[in-house]
Amino acid sequence: MASARSGITSLKASLKAVALVIIIFSAISYLISLALGPVLFYSTSDGKAASTTPIHGLYIELFMVIPVPVPVATSMGALFAVILAFFVVCMILAWWDRDGFLNSVRGGLSKSISLAKSNFLFIMPLVASALVAATVIISSFQESQGVQTGSINFGTTNPYQILTELSFAPLDEEFAFRITSIGLIVGLILLVLYRRDARITGLKNKGKLVLLAMFSPELAKAKLGYRNIQANGFPRGISPIEWVLILLTSVVFGLAHYLSGSGWDVGKVSTAFLAGLVFAIMYVSYGAYADILLHWYFNYYFDVLSYAGAAYGGVFNVLNDLANYVAVLGGGVILMVFLVYSAYRIGNYLVTRASGSPVPAISVV
Numbered sequence: 102m103a104s105a106r107s108g109i110t111s112l113k114a115s116l117k118a119v120a121l122v123i124i125i126f127s128a129i130s131y132l133i134s135l136a137l138g139p140v141l142f143y144s145t146s147d148g149k150a151a152s153t154t155p156i157h158g159l160y161i162e163l164f165m166v167i168p169v170p171v172p173v174a175t176s177m178g179a180l181f182a183v184i185l186a187f188f189v190v191c192m193i194l195a196w197w198d199r200d201g202f203l204n205s206v207r208g209g210l211s212k213s214i215s216l217a218k219s220n221f222l223f224i225m226p227l228v229a230s231a232l233v234a235a236t237v238i239i240s241s242f243q244e245s246q247g248v249q250t251g252s253i254n255f256g257t258t259n260p261y262q263i264l265t266e267l268s269f270a271p272l273d274e275e276f277a278f279r280i281t282s283i284g285l286i287v288g289l290i291l292l293v294l295y296r297r298d299a300r301i302t303g304l305k306n307k308g309k310l311v312l313l314a315m316f317s318p319e320l321a322k323a324k325l326g327y328r329n330i331q332a333n334g335f336p337r338g339i340s341p342i343e344w345v346l347i348l349l350t351s352v353v354f355g356l357a358h359y360l361s362g363s364g365w366d367v368g369k370v371s372t373a374f375l376a377g378l379v380f381a382i383m384y385v386s387y388g389a390y391a392d393i394l395l396h397w398y399f400n401y402y403f404d405v406l407s408y409a410g411a412a413y414g415g416v417f418n419v420l421n422d423l424a425n426y427v428a429v430l431g432g433g434v435i436l437m438v439f440l441v442y443s444a445y446r447i448g449n450y451l452v453t454r455a456s457g458s459p460v461p462a463i464s465v466v
Contacts, residue, residue: 105201113412121209121210123227127230132192134406137406138185138405139185140323141408142376145412151265153178155176159171159175160273165350165353165357177265191390191393195220195391195394199220199221205222205223206223225395228395229398230429230431231396232316232375232379234429235375236375249366250365250366250368250369251397262405267400283346285315286312286346288315291327292310299327308342317389330385339382339386349423350381351377352377403424403428406420406421
């Protein structure tokens with residue numbers, strides 16, 4: 102028995118060490134990718150050509166399906182700079198989230214990894230790479246059964262015009278599917294539930310609460326003492342109405358990719374639904390910077406590393422290859438561990454509940 106416990110302890114330590122390597126490598130590569138984007142965009146011939154392209158008909162979406170025109174005439178180069186500024190702000194917020202990234206790394210081998218306590222930039226590589234692995238597995242299985250995923254069609258062959266369109270999507274789609282369709286609604290519900298609370302009397306305080314909920318439902322709920330992840334753990338800290346909104350927006354997110362006519366086939370519905378589900382859970386657990394950065398990971402990170410490898414070769418090719426291996430292989434290991442651990446915790450929860458004993462909060466992360 103003692104040897105079995107020792108073996109399990111050693112296995113846990115080894116898995117944490119692997120996770121820590123993935124986290125540190127990924128965080129460094131995120132920062133490199135973030136810096137490489139503007140270098141490539143404003144210094145390469147294709148990037149310079151894209152930067153002078155005028156922007157017409159720019160829209161931002163609300164509540165998943167309502168397009169609102171942005172009355173600004175600008176160039177693609179200026180738009181890319183604005184988008185990049187948003188990404189930098191999100192990365193800074195993620196870096197300082199909760200105890201901070203460096204403190205999380207220092208305690209990486211001794212502390213548990215959870216949505217309730219972990220810094221977002223610390224947990225992001227694990228979530229993102231597991232999502233990549235899950236997407237690859239689902240797509241491969243579907244295509245083996247004749248269900249095609251397809252690919253998005255762009256109206257240009259210029260890679261930096263494509264990069265700008267892809268980079269705009271995390272801001273536009275997260276505002277449409279998460280910030281207004283979950284955060285705004287959570288804020289309005291909190292106003293109703295706490296309508297007699299002295300902390301939100303007056304129009305100004307009500308407006309501040311709604312804006313806080315749009316930025317981070319978790320912070321808005323914690324401010325009023327409503328159930329939240331840091332106080333109640335995952336998944337108890339997510340309210341039933343939030344789960345309804347998470348599932349609804351994820352379903353629409355999956356369908357929207359297929360029905361948009363942009364080139365995706367029906368197989369994209371399942372993988373986009375899964376991505377939307379993860380984005381939404383990260384949003385309600387941390388805030389808008391979290392789901393925007395996860396979306397950034399898929400729409401910016403890999404493309405920039407690939408462009409850098411093509412433009413500069415050498416070490417950038419190695420970095421691009423490593424990033425892909427970490428995402429697929431490392432993500433596969435993380436996904437397997439996550440599924441086994443989740444099954445164990447859920448099974449333990451069900452047994453405990455059936456026995457009539459007090460049921461602890463389930464932590465599946």
